[in-house]
Amino acid sequence: MLFAVFLALLFSLPPVMQLLERKGILSAESYRVRWKIGVLVLAIAAMSLSPEGDPNSLVLMLVPLVGAYFVGAWLCKRRAANRRAPSP
DSSP: OHHHHHHHHHHHHHHHHHHHHHTTSSOHHHHHHTHHHHHHHHHHHHHHHOSSSSHHHHHHHHHHHHHHHHHHHHHHHHHHHHHHSOOO
């Protein structure tokens, strides 16, 4: 059950980040500036979702979540740059 929650969090993180950026709640710049807070929140989530209490399972759950965070931040930055670019 916890692994299903982990997979749902992993695959829904970039779209949720884009939705928050599109609605103006957070900006692409805020994801870049506050990345340490985001990684800390993801570490707490991985700690609570890990099936065992050992550091290996924590790292195995944290690495894909952090990767999804940075992919989401990159997609938000790319979308913001496309919005600001003048159309030909």
